[in-house]
Amino acid sequence: MQQLTRLVGVSALALSSALAMTASASDTSLEARKRWHQAIYQGYQSLETEAEDFSQAASTYCSDPTPDARQAVEQDWLAAFLAWQQVRFVDFGPVEHNNLSWQFQFWPDPKNIVARKAGYLLKSDDQIDKDLIKASGVAVQGFPMTEYLLFDEPLNSGANALPTAKTCRLLTAVAHHIETNSEQLSHQWRSLRDHYLANDQYRDSTIRAGMAALEILEERRLAQPMGLRGTGKRSAYAADAWRSGTSLRTIEATIRGLKQHFLPGLSVLLTEAEQSQLARQIAAQFDEVLDNFPTLHRPIDALLSDDKAFAELQGLYMDVSQLATLVNDQAASTLGVVRGFNSSDGD
Structure with a gap:
């Protein structure tokens, strides 16, 4: 009888702990x-x-x-x-x-x-x-x-x-x-x-939105004009805002927007998941990407046509790729979020 009582007590304690963890996760979300x-x-x-x-x-x-x-x-x-x-x-x-x-x-x-x-x-x-x-x-x-x-x-x-x-x-x-x-x-x-x-479904929807934005930024807004995807040829016309010469300004604005409007909520979730170090890494990588500006506030065709300038663009691309890896692979895996279809990626 004492053993049964002990088992019931252990089960109740486990259930209580599980409910507390669920409530904590819900509050954090x-x-x-x-x-x-x-x-x-x-x-x-x-x-x-x-x-x-x-x-x-x-x-x-x-x-x-x-x-x-x-x-x-x-x-x-x-x-x-x-x-x-x-x-x-x-x-x-x-x-x-x-x-x-x-x-x-x-x-x-x-x-x-x-x-x-x-x-x-x-x-x-x-x-x-x-x-x-x-x-x-x-x-x-x-x-x-x-x-x-x-x-x-x-x-x-x-x-x-x-x-x-x-x-x-x-x-x-x-x-x-x-x-x-x-x-x-x-x-x-x-x-x-x-x-x-x-x-709570908006937790994953918001995370996926940030993931998709980084993927589009890396693959379409940078890699494609740089000739790293698609035809393999450098082409300013594959970038957005090439007519106004502001393609790189728009990339900076997107990164700043993600840092200001997306990162704070993501950091809360990562900290709750005992991944505060990853949250700090991601914040630092946002700053690393932004450190490329304002040097790159130039029309993209000028950056694509000069090898020295193109090297600066490559530096930005590598920084963005690292940021995408931290968010889309490491953070997403930690939070159990799978990349979904995004209707705004131009496909």
Whole structure:
């Protein structure tokens, strides 16, 4: 009888310990999700603010196209685009609705659809307004289209160069569309808070989003233009934002966004899993990647065409690869997260 009592006591103690561990893990997951939701919301608010400034600057420029106004609209375009890069890794939730992420950035674009769509709209007799932009598809609706209008050299040396009236109407209509989508995204993410915090599935969804962003950054945004993947030839046209010469600025913004909006929650989970050393390694590797800037704030074609400069780009690539290994292999394995399909990787 004493032995039975002892066995029951041991079983009860084991069950109690297991329940305590489960409760602790659940509390930690909730804390991570609280940090993620707030950080991402701040990122979306920044995007909303910068997009509003860009839309206003586009309208001001087209109303009074002075050199100063042109410089202002280009600077505000870049600020808004970099704000998008900081939250670009979030591939679930409101940004999935109506292909919103693709509306912000249609990329990759190997067939140069953005330029072809712009050419069609500028030659057509259609009235360019918000309804036409809504109906014209994702290649028209986002930052790559406004980048094309502002920075494409053949366009801006031809008959449709800004501030031509129809080109200005297209610029202001798309900028307004970006502004509207940014407001919608920020509002809907805030409204998602209770559901996000109540559902532990968002733990893995958020981790996978960070993993996918690093994979896309390593394989598509760096390796492919560098000729390390695909054709094996260096090509600036395989990078995003090559027209504005800001491909490397966007990469820096993505890394900063992951550090600010993704790393804090990940570190909470790793620390709870008794992997605080790994959490410190990942934080240090984020800094290692960012140490490549601002030296690499140059157009990517200049980095690809000069071997000395290309060596600097290789250094960045190796740092990003190491970061991806730490997060996508070591951290993911520790937390039991398996890389899933990502609809934003261009496949």
